[in-house]
Amino acid sequence: MISSFIIVFREMIEAGLIVGIVLAATRGVPHRGRAVVLGIVAGILGACLVAAFAGELADLFEGSGQEIFNAAILALAVVMLTWHNVWMAGHGREMARELKAAGHQVKTGERTLMALSVVVGVAVLREGAEVVLFLYGIAAQGGTSASGLAAGGALGLVAGGVISGLMYFGLLTIPAGRLFQVTSGLITLLAAGMAAQSVLFLQNGGWLDYFTATVWDTSWLLPEDSITGRLLHTLVGYSQSPTGAQLIAYGGTILVILVLMRLVPQGPKKATRAAA
Amino acid sequence: MKKMLIALLMTATPALAADDGIVVHLKNHKFSPSVIKVKANKPAMIILYNDDATADEFDSPSLKIERVVPGHKKANIRLRALAPGKYPFMGEFNAATAQGVVIAE
Numbered sequence: 001m002i003s004s005f006i007i008v009f010r011e012m013i014e015a016g017l018i019v020g021i022v023l024a025a026t027r028g029v030p031h032r033g034r035a036v037v038l039g040i041v042a043g044i045l046g047a048c049l050v051a052a053f054a055g056e057l058a059d060l061f062e063g064s065g066q067e068i069f070n071a072a073i074l075a076l077a078v079v080m081l082t083w084h085n086v087w088m089a090g091h092g093r094e095m096a097r098e099l100k101a102a103g104h105q106v107k108t109g110e111r112t113l114m115a116l117s118v119v120v121g122v123a124v125l126r127e128g129a130e131v132v133l134f135l136y137g138i139a140a141q142g143g144t145s146a147s148g149l150a151a152g153g154a155l156g157l158v159a160g161g162v163i164s165g166l167m168y169f170g171l172l173t174i175p176a177g178r179l180f181q182v183t184s185g186l187i188t189l190l191a192a193g194m195a196a197q198s199v200l201f202l203q204n205g206g207w208l209d210y211f212t213a214t215v216w217d218t219s220w221l222l223p224e225d226s227i228t229g230r231l232l233h234t235l236v237g238y239s240q241s242p243t244g245a246q247l248i249a250y251g252g253t254i255l256v257i258l259v260l261m262r263l264v265p266q267g268p269k270k271a272t273r274a275a276a
Numbered sequence: 277m278k279k280m281l282i283a284l285l286m287t288a289t290p291a292l293a294a295d296d297g298i299v300v301h302l303k304n305h306k307f308s309p310s311v312i313k314v315k316a317n318k319p320a321m322i323i324l325y326n327d328d329a330t331a332d333e334f335d336s337p338s339l340k341i342e343r344v345v346p347g348h349k350k351a352n353i354r355l356r357a358l359a360p361g362k363y364p365f366m367g368e369f370n371a372a373t374a375q376g377v378v379i380a381e
Contacts, residue, residue: 007368054331055346063352066344130333133344134369137330204341204354212319212356214340224337240337243356 004152005159007134011127012160013227014234015043018123020167021190022116025084025183027176032113039117043124050125051132067205070126074198077122080115081191082257085184087112089261131157186235188257193237195253196246203245211244297321297352302328302345305370316360316380322353332374336365339378 019036026032050057050069058066131153138149174182202208219240222229232238237250300322301308314320324334326345334343334353345351358380367374 003372051331054344055349058344058346058349058351130344130368133331133333133346137332137347137369140330200340203356204343206354214356219338239340241340243340 001148001152001155004134004138004149005156006152008131008153008156009159010156010227010230011131011134012156013163013230015120015123015127016160016163017167017231017234018190019120020164020171021183021186022120023164023168024171024179025088025187026113026116027172027179029113035113035117036120039120040124042117043121044128046121046125047128047132050129051136054129054133061205064205064207067201068207071198071201071205071207073122073126074194074201077119078191078195078198078253080118081187081194082253082260083115084112084119085187085191085257086260086264088180088184090264184261188254189236190234191257192250192253193234196237196239196242196250199245199249200239200243203243208245211248214241214243215247217241297323299323299325300376302326302332302367302374304328305332305367305373307367307374307376310376312376312378314355314358314378314380317357319357320355322355322378323350324353325350330369332367332369334365335368336363336378338363339365341365342368 019040022036022039023032026035054066056065057069061068135150135153138146138153171179171183199208203212217240222232222238222240224230224233224238224240229238229240239246242250298312298314298320300312302324305328312322324343324345326332326347326349329347331344331346334341334345334351336342339355339358341353341355343351343353355378358378360380363378363380365376365378
């Protein structure tokens with residue numbers, strides 16, 4: 001039971017953190033709960049599909065289908081996170097000023113909800129597929145301990161939810177005026193970490209044979225498979241031994257997001273000035 | 277959307293298509309061989325056959341690889357050029373027994 005709890009919990013950390021951040025980032029936007037639930041449900045369904053067709057998926061692209069798939073959905077999440085941040089840079093300030101915004105602003109706010117819904121879906125899908133395969137394996141093997149293992153798995157899922165809650169309520173202690181700054185910073189790092197992860201999948205699939213050497217190794221200081229390592233891996237993209245290409249993707253993503261956030265017109269009134 | 281992405285990626289050419297790799301079997305949740313020697317500073321490939329009925333995940337932070345291998349399937353696992361040293365790996369779903377190490381020398 002303990003081992004299945006640990007495995008499921010480990011897989012749920014990432015999805016849990018991301019749900020918490022998304023909930024905080026969308027504070028004050030109506031129907032955000034629906035969007036998050038939609039993302040979770042779609043992610044679970046997707047996870048079951050991926051688990052069911054894991055063999056077929058892996059056989060694609062000369063045996064690197066799994067890597068390509070992971071790289072592609074991570075890249076999708078990076079694009080969605082970028083879009084959200086850039087949109088928030090344009091409208092977030094108004095939203096912060098008056099959390100109960102006028103109808104027009106609220107409607108535009110719902111647009112990036114869709115993007116964040118996709119991000120939640122991707123996070124749940126990626127980790128969920130492994131949980132499904134793992135729990136299915138337990139069920140298939142049967143034996144006396146199966147129910148105990150399943151209970152451990154269920155507890156792991158609950159713990160993932162607790163992580164979401166901690167992240168969310170932790171972020172809510174930040175005053176509304178600063179909350180969007182903090183969440184857009186978190187989302188930028190989240191996106192950079194995902195971009196680096198996406199690049200690693202491409203490299204492991206043999207599709208990006210540049211800068212494959214690892215640049216440093218901090219496994220002695222903080223192993224990536226420790227709980228702290230996992231948390232930091234999700235939150236800021238920590239890697240104990242990043243490859244050169246991962247570092248380029250990480251830095252490049254942060255740069256692109258920051259530049260786009262600067263370029264976007266700051267709300268309708270200042271649009272002309274920002275264009276100069 | 278996903279289909280489009282996949283179709284797009286299809287048109288690219290894979291950079292590496294090495295057929296010769298080190299054959300490793302996973303049976304009863306144990307790797308054999310569990311000690312895999314590779315040449316240092318040269319890319320290598322592990323061809324992992326999962327002889328069990330259930331899936332497992334080849335997992336190694338030091339090798340920077342996470343790869344799910346469904347039951348009765350094989351996986352080509354690419355190893356980057358490794359500096360001399362030991363790189364432990366495990367089958368994450370059955371970590372109690374599925375343990376191994378890559379030694380680059």
